[in-house]
Amino acid sequence: MKPAIIIHGGAKTIAADKAKANTEGCLAAVQVGWEILQQGGNAKDAVEAAIRVLESDPTFNASVGGSMNTDGKVFLDAAMMESEHLNWGGVAVVNRIAHPISVARKILEDRSYLLVGEGAELFAAKQGCEMCEPNSLIIAEQQEQWQQQQVPCDRPETVGCVALDRYGHLAAGTSTGGLEFQPVGRVGDTAIVGCGLYADSRGACSTTGDGESVIPVVLAKTAVDLLSGETASMDGNVVCHPEVAAERAIEVLKQRVEGEAGCIVLDRHGRIGWAYNSQDMAIAYMTTDLQQPVVCLQKDQHLAKTI
Ligand code: GLY
Numbered sequence: 100m101k102p103a104i105i106i107h108g109g110a111k112t113i114a115a116d117k118a119k120a121n122t123e124g125c126l127a128a129v130q131v132g133w134e135i136l137q138q139g140g141n142a143k144d145a146v147e148a149a150i151r152v153l154e155s156d157p158t159f160n161a162s163v164g165g166s167m168n169t170d171g172k173v174f175l176d177a178a179m180m181e182s183e184h185l186n187w188g189g190v191a192v193v194n195r196i197a198h199p200i201s202v203a204r205k206i207l208e209d210r211s212y213l214l215v216g217e218g219a220e221l222f223a224a225k226q227g228c229e230m231c232e233p234n235s236l237i238i239a240e241q242q243e244q245w246q247q248q249q250v251p252c253d254r255p256e257t258v259g260c261v262a263l264d265r266y267g268h269l270a271a272g273t274s275t276g277g278l279e280f281q282p283v284g285r286v287g288d289t290a291i292v293g294c295g296l297y298a299d300s301r302g303a304c305s306t307t308g309d310g311e312s313v314i315p316v317v318l319a320k321t322a323v324d325l326l327s328g329e330t331a332s333m334d335g336n337v338v339c340h341p342e343v344a345a346e347r348a349i350e351v352l353k354q355r356v357e358g359e360a361g362c363i364v365l366d367r368h369g370r371i372g373w374a375y376n377s378q379d380m381a382i383a384y385m386t387t388d389l390q391q392p393v394v395c396l397q398k399d400q401h402l403a404k405t406i
Pocket residue numbers: 256257275276277278286287288289307308309310311
């Protein structure tokens with residue numbers, strides 16, 4: 100099987116002065132994940148490594164640089180799912196874990212469940228995961244904005260990655276700092292299987308956007324179901340290109356709820372698609388058919404280059 104990987108740095112609006120940082124950050128993440136796949140690593144390894152790069156980069160709303168809630172604190176959610184056994188793991192409402200995606204991965208390997216708050220942090224510490232001080236997640240720019248009590252800015256939110264390895268297995272991962280000025284204790288879609296991410300034998304999907312809109316349309320599962328055509332077939336038969344599935348999934352969201360969202364989709368053949376209804380969505384992908392990774396912040400730019 101030919102490996103493939105696609106990552107996203109979040110839907111919404113990318114300010115002009117942040118375009119370069121978004122481009123470079125997405126490129127760095129996809130390169131790290133691709134290197135792992137090239138060396139025979141599995142899809143889970145690639146997804147975890149790529150998302151760790153995005154979590155470490157304050158450009159993105161995941162781990163350091165995450166959105167601040169109404170109390171002026173950053174809380175994080177993340178999850179991972181794999182296609183072979185449908186194992187999954189998630190963490191939510193944590194702020195002492197430096198890389199929530201790695202803890203989600205450990206939970207996935209241990210036993211599928213969603214751990215929140217103190218329980219997740221205790222699990223992470225016991226597993227020897229990298230812990231952090233809650234204040235280390237806050238960056239000056241976010242703090243200034245929060246102190247000025249501005250209306251929530253339209254900053255991209257949530258990062259994610261889906262990968263197919265040479266063994267034919269898929270994995271999806273998603274990580275977020277949630278929404279700006281979110282209520283204390285809020286949990287969005289990111290750590291909820293079917294909403295923020297999904298992976299099975301047909302394909303894998305990671306989403307981004309307003310959790311309140313993503314959850315009711317079960318966006319990630321909807322996109323993967325659409326790979327099988329209009330009626331979901333669980334026989335692993337993929338009849339719809341991920342590009343079409345992603346577009347249709349966002350169409351479902353637009354028709355049923357308000358709000359902005361996006362998704363990246365990879366099918367079991369390594370074909371890639373993505374769609375969003377916000378102004379921007381940074382993505383980067385790499386396949387064996389390409390000489391170098393493709394990165395773009397708006398799909399129109401990408402289409403213009405490939406026509
Ligand atoms: N998509 C992230 C959130 O709504 O929390």
